[in-house]
Every structure is written in structure tokens, then in C-alpha cells.
Amino acid sequence: MPTRVDGATGSRKRKTPKEAGVPSSKRRAVADNQPEDDAMDEILKLEEQISESRKYYNNIATLISMLNADEPGQEPNLLVAVSLCRVFSRLIAGGNLNDSKRAAENEKIIVAWLKERCQEYQKALVSIMRNADTSSQVTALTLCMRLINERVTHIPSADSEVWSSGLFKGVFEAVVEARDGQVLQSEFVEKFVQPYEDVRYYTFVQVSEYAATERTSETLEILISLLSHCDSAPSTDHKFEAFYIKSSSTNKRLTSVNSHRKRAQDAWLAVLNNNLSQSQRKSLLRIMAHTIEPWFSRPELLMDFLTDSYNVGGATSLLALSGLFYLIREKNLDYPQFYTKLYSLLDSDLLHSKHRSRFFRLMNTFLLSTHLPATLVASFIKRLSRLALNAPPPAIVAIVPFIYNLFRHHPICTFMLHRVIRDQNFQKELEKEGMDDPFDPNEPDPTRTDAIESSLWEIETLQSHYHPNVAAIARVISEQFTKQQYNLEDFLDYTYQGMLQAELGSGEKPLKRIPVVEYQIPKRIFTDRGLEEDGGLDTAPGSFMRALWDFS
Numbered sequence: 001m002p003t004r005v006d007g008a009t010g011s012r013k014r015k016t017p018k019e020a021g022v023p024s025s026k027r028r029a030v031a032d033n034q035p036e037d038d039a040m041d042e043i044l045k046l047e048e049q050i051s052e053s054r055k056y057y058n059n060i061a062t063l064i065s066m067l068n069a070d071e072p073g074q075e076p077n078l079l080v081a082v083s084l085c086r087v088f089s090r091l092i093a094g095g096n097l098n099d100s101k102r103a104a105e106n107e108k109i110i111v112a113w114l115k116e117r118c119q120e121y122q123k124a125l126v127s128i129m130r131n132a133d134t135s136s137q138v139t140a141l142t143l144c145m146r147l148i149n150e151r152v153t154h155i156p157s158a159d160s161e162v163w164s165s166g167l168f169k170g171v172f173e174a175v176v177e178a179r180d181g182q183v184l185q186s187e188f189v190e191k192f193v194q195p196y197e198d199v200r201y202y203t204f205v206q207v208s209e210y211a212a213t214e215r216t217s218e219t220l221e222i223l224i225s226l227l228s229h230c231d232s233a234p235s236t237d238h239k240f241e242a243f244y245i246k247s248s249s250t251n252k253r254l255t256s257v258n259s260h261r262k263r264a265q266d267a268w269l270a271v272l273n274n275n276l277s278q279s280q281r282k283s284l285l286r287i288m289a290h291t292i293e294p295w296f297s298r299p300e301l302l303m304d305f306l307t308d309s310y311n312v313g314g315a316t317s318l319l320a321l322s323g324l325f326y327l328i329r330e331k332n333l334d335y336p337q338f339y340t341k342l343y344s345l346l347d348s349d350l351l352h353s354k355h356r357s358r359f360f361r362l363m364n365t366f367l368l369s370t371h372l373p374a375t376l377v378a379s380f381i382k383r384l385s386r387l388a389l390n391a392p393p394p395a396i397v398a399i400v401p402f403i404y405n406l407f408r409h410h411p412i413c414t415f416m417l418h419r420v421i422r423d424q425n426f427q428k429e430l431e432k433e434g435m436d437d438p439f440d441p442n443e444p445d446p447t448r449t450d451a452i453e454s455s456l457w458e459i460e461t462l463q464s465h466y467h468p469n470v471a472a473i474a475r476v477i478s479e480q481f482t483k484q485q486y487n488l489e490d491f492l493d494y495t496y497q498g499m500l501q502a503e504l505g506s507g508e509k510p511l512k513r514i515p516v517v518e519y520q521i522p523k524r525i526f527t528d529r530g531l532e533e534d535g536g537l538d539t540a541p542g543s544f545m546r547a548l549w550d551f552s
Contacts, residue, residue, distance in 0.1 A: 040079060047083045051090060054110070060087060060117045069124035076128045076136050084121050085143045091118075092150045122147065122167050129174035129184065137184040144171045145192060145244070152245050159247075163202045172206040176222050185222060189229045196244035198254050200230055204263035211270035217277045224280060227267060228287060233294035234260055264295035272305045278316065285309055285319035293323065300331050310341060317345055318355045321362045339376060342366060343446040346383045351395040357492040360398055364488055367406060374412045378454075379446035381406055381413060382439050385458040393467045394494040400459065400473045401486035408485050416455050417477065469499060 046063055049056035063084050068074045091097055097114055100107070125147075128140040148167055152159050162168055175181065175188045192199045207223055215223070234240075240255045253259045272284065284292065288306075293299055302323060309320035321342075327333035342363065350356060367377060381403050388399045407414050439454040462474035 043079055043083050047087055050087050057110070057114070060084070060114075063087070064117065064120055064124065067121075067124050069127045076124075076132050076140075078136060078139050081125065081128070081140065081143055085146060088118055088121065088147060089150045092147075092154050095154070098155060122170065126170040126174045129171070129181075130178050134180065134183045137178060137181065138187050141171065141175070141184060141187060142191075149245055153247060156247065159251075164205065168202060169206060172203065173210065176210065176219060176226075185226070189226060192244065193226070194229060196242055197240050197260070198243045198245060198248040198251075201254055201260055201263055204230075204260075204267040207267035208263070208270045211267070211274050214275050217275070217280065220271060220274055220276060220280060223271050224284065227264075227271065228291055230264065231287075231291045233264070258297065261295055261297045265297060265301070268292055268295060269301060272302075281309060281312075282316055282319055285316065285323065288319075288323040289326065293326070299327060300333065303327060303333060307335070313345075314349065315353055315355055317341070318350070318353065318359045321359070325362065325366065339366070339372075340445060343379060343383065344444060346380070346387065348387060348390060351387055351391040351399075356395060356398075360402060360488065360492055364402065364405070368409055370409065372410070373447060374410060375449075375452050376446045377406060377410045378413045378416060378452040379449045381416065381456070382449070382451035382454055383441070383446075385456050386439075386441060388462060389458050392496070393465075393470050393499060394496060396462060396465070396470045397473055397494045397499075398488070398491045400462075400476060401488060401491050403456075403459070404476060404481070404483075405485045405488070408481065413452065415452065418455075467499075 043063070043066070046056075046059040050059050063080050066077055066080045067084070068077050068080075088097075091114060097111060097118065099111060103111070122144070125140045125144050129137050129144070132140070144167060148162055148171075151162050151167070158166070175185055178184050193203050194200070203226065207227060211220070211223055234257050236257055238257055240249070243249055243254070248254045276284070288302075293302070296302065306320050306324045306327065310317050310324050312320075324333070324335065324338075328335055328338065345359070350359060353359070363380075367380060384399050384403060388396050391399065407417070437454050437457075438450045440449050443449045456477060459474055459477045463471055463478065465471045465474060
């Protein structure tokens with residue numbers, strides 16, 4: 001019986017994946033990964049050769065050519081970018097990029113050549129940050145910041161150049177101007193600006209320089225966002241400890257509170273003086289008190305911006321009030337027409353504005369002073385009363401307690417509530433013919449409106465308001481003033497939704513009387529026969545109510 005004869009081991013042929021029983025899908029995956037593995041092996045080989053000997057420095061130029069940073073339609077090779085970062089980090093740490101006066105001429109040539117290649121690599125990374133996809137942008141940012149760390153750490157003389165006019169300047173401009181750079185900007189803020197105080201300091205420097213020239217609204221929006229995330233101004237006893245570069249802890253500028261405040265102040269001023277849109281001006285005014293002013297060692301520098309905003313009118317003026325009043329009270333800002341401008345802001349739009357509550361809080365502070373003339377306070381009271389006639393119920397609910405408090409703080413104005421007419425003939429004439437209201441609503445000067453000679457007939461009119469809550473609170477003015485004052489915070493945030501929920505409650509409140517919708521419910525509405533059967537209703541064929549619909 002014939003038997004199988006085994007051949008020699010050395011003569012065996014290696015089986016292909018197909019002969020070995022490997023599935024076709026896995027064979028395709030192996031084939032696809034093979035070029036990537038080969039490319040990675042080539043990159044690592046070039047990198048290792050550079051670290052082994054100077055004679056392989058030309059590999060740096062080869063790797064840069066493989067980066068594809070400026071090739072249109074091609075994704076940058078991030079493996080090459082990371083490899084080059086390691087290469088230059090080792091060269092910088094080894095002192096191969098340091099200039100030395102005592103070095104030989106050929107050494108100087110090599111150093112100059114390496115510097116040129118490093119600059120070329122840095123420009124490639126910045127280009128990737130500007131134009132590549134999101135993942136590549138974030139990777140390029142990380143590599144750039146690592147190079148900054150290496151250069152400043154091992155070449156102390158390059159500190160000022162790197163931060164002010166070198167790589168960091170390019171990084172900052174690329175972050176601001178990057179295509180679809182929202183993720184890149186968030187990464188820059190969250191990973192570098194917020195955690196590290198030296199990066200934040202030099203970011204302020206770059207913003208002030210960048211915003212010194214006129215920029216577009218989109219660019220300014222990015223700058224405002226960057227600065228807004230730096231909302232924690234250091235206190236006078238703050239100790240600077242979180243530095244991206246360890247050597248920064250010995251820099252006196254970076255460990256000085258005044259220096260940080262000065263740089264932030266310059267950055268904000270550059271943005272505020274730029275080509276701001278109306279919406280950007282409003283957003284800046286909203287964060288003025290909590291985010292911007294704390295950085296200013298000289299808040300009076302905000303005077304021009306706030307006064308210009310206050311003179312715009314409308315919601316912009318309302319938002320500028322708090323910052324302007326702070327300068328008046330704390331920094332003795334002279335604004336002689338402040339109350340005249342404040343009076344002009346009282347219009348019908350104010351009572352429908354979403355900033356209404358904020359305005360009433362501020363106006364309550366402005367009018368509490370007992371040194372204000374009664375004629376001025378009376379004008380505000382009368383103006384508010386007149387506006388209340390056409391105001392929404394949530395606004396009226398705040399106006400009446402506000403007026404009540406003003407009467408308590410300025411008792412001389414209570415003459416507007418009740419006047420005794422001693423002349424009987426004039427009394428009879430008044431009852432017969434009435435009289436004109438002496439208040440002049442068109443007078444812009446609140447001290448010359450003659451409001452003190454008028455009365456609050458508007459509030460009495462509101463006592464018949466359709467909304468029971470409004471009518472009830474309006475009656476407070478006609479009753480004896482037994483309450484010291486109202487807490488305005490209980491009334492300022494009223495809304496239609498809140499008033500409706502308060503009226504409906506939880507649904508368990510029983511109705512004292514079922515509301516009547518019809519005094520007589522008809523059997524039919526749209527036919528003559530039905531109307532005739534009901535009797536007592538409009539049975540005329542040409543009834544106006546039925547003529548409103550045509551069902552033919």
C-alpha cells in the first residue's frame with residue numbers, strides 16, 4: 001500500500017493567505033493596512049537616522065516634504081507631523097539650534113539650516129491649523145504648544161521672540177482665523193488659556209495687538225468669546241503658580257497682578273474701540289459689571305464706551321446704566337444730564353422689554369436719594385403712571401409698588417395723591433367742565449414738566465382694570481399708607497405665565513360661581529329655523545352674525 005512521503009522542511013513553500021484559509025475580507029484589510037504600515041516604518045526609520053547621526057539631517061527635509069501641509073485636496077500626514085515634533089524637540093533640547101559665537105563656520109551653517117527647517121515646519125503646522133479638518137487642527141495646536149515649551153525651556157533668550165512675534169503669535173492668529181475653527185478655539189481656551197496663567201497673559205498681549213486694527217464682526221465675536229472665558233480677575237493677594245512653562249515662575253511680569261490686569265485691560269479696550277455691531281455692544285454691556293470691569297485697574301477708561309452706549313437709546317442704554325452708575329458713584333464721573341437721559345428712557349417699549357426688571361432695579365437705586373428735587377421725582381412718578389395705562393399687567397404690578405416706595409421716600413410728592421380745593425366756585429366749575437392735566441408729557445427736562453402740580457388719576461383708572469390682581473394692587477394708592485415699603489423683588493419678575501399659573505393654581509381651588517358664557521344657549525346657531533325655535537334671538541334672515549359665515 002503506497003504511503004505519503006514528507007518532503008524536507010527547507011523545501012516547504014510559504015502558504016499565501018488564500019491557501020491558508022484566511023477569509024477574503026480579512027485579506028483585503030491586511031492589504032489595505034500594508035501601505036500604512038510601510039509608510040510608518042519609513043517615517044520611523046528616517047527619524048531614527050536623524051537621531052543617530054548628523055549625516056542624516058537631510059531626512060528632515062524629506063519628512064517636511066511628506067507632510068502635505070499645503071497640498072490642495074490632500075489631508076496632512078499627522079504621523080509625519082508628530083515625528084518631526086519629536087525630531088525638533090530632541091534637537092532643541094540637545095542645543096543643536098543654539099547660536100554660538102565661538103562655533104566654527106560650518107557649525108553655524110548647520111545651525112542656520114536647522115533653524116530654517118524648523119521655521120518651515122512651524123509654518124506648516126500653522127497652515128494645518130488654518131485650513132485642515134478639525135482633528136488635524138487640534139493635533140497641530142498641541143504640537144505647536146509643545147514646540148513653544150521646548151524652545152522657551154531650553155533657549156531662554158528666545159522667550160520674548162517666541163511669545164510676542166514668533167510661533168505663539170502665529171498660533172493665536174491661526175486659532176482666530178481658522179476655517180470652521182470652533183472646536184480649535186474651544187481646545188485652545190480649555191487646554192491652554194484657562195489652566196495656565198502665562199498662556200493667558202500672552203493671549204491678552206496678542207488680543208490687544210490683533211484688535212488694534214479694524215476687524216470684521218465675525219472676528220470680533222471670536223475675540224470677545226476668548227476674553228469672556230477669562231472671567232476670573234486675580235485678587236491683590238493672588239499667587240501665580242499654574243504655568244505652562246516652568247521657567248515662567250521666575251518672570252516678574254508673569255507673577256505680577258498689576259501686570260496681568262494691565263494686559264487684560266489693554267485687550268478689552270482694543271476690542272471695545274473696534275468696529276462692534278449693535279448685538280456685540282449689547283452682549284458686552286451684559287457682562288460689563290461681572291467680567292470686564294474687574295480686570296480694569298482704571299475703570300474710568302470705560303467712560304467713553306459706556307457714555308456712547310448710553311446715548312444710543314433703547315435696550316442699549318438700559319444695559320449701559322449699571323456700568324455708568326458705577327463710574328458715577330465710585331469714580332466721580334461727571335455726567336450732568338444723567339437723570340434727563342434716564343427720564344427719556346421711560347417709554348412704552350421699556351415696559352415690554354425683557355430688560356424691564358433690570359431697569360427698575362437700577363432706577364430704584366437712582367431715585368432713593370433724598371437729595372433729589374421733588375419736581376424731578378414727581379416727573380418719574382407721573383411718567384410711570386401715564387405709561388401704566390397701556391402697559392401689560394406684569395409691568396403694572398411692578399409700577400404701583402415702585403410708586404408707593406417713591407412716595408414713602410419723598411413725602412412731599414404725596415400732594416399728587418389728594419388735593420383739597422378750597423375755592424368753592426372753582427370746585428363747581430371743575431365738576432362742571434373738568435380741567436386739563438398740567439403735566440407736560442412732551443417736556444424732555446424732568447424738572448420742568450409740572451408733574452408736581454398734577455395728580456395720579458391714571459392709577460385710579462387702573463383700579464377698574466380687567467385683571468383682578470392689577471385692580472387690587474392699584475387700590476393700594478387710595479388706601480392709607482400703613483406699610484413702610486414694598487420689596488420690589490416680589491413684583492419685578494412677574495410674567496403672564498406666572499400670573500396665569502397663580503390664577504389656575506393646582507386645579508383644586510373651587511370656583512365660587514361658575515362663569516357664564518351665554519345668557520341663553522340656543523339649540524341651533526346658523527339656521528333660521530333653529531333661531532326661530534329658540535325665540536328671543538335674532539331671527540331676521542339677514543342677521544349680521546349669520547352673514548359672517550357663508551355655508552352655501
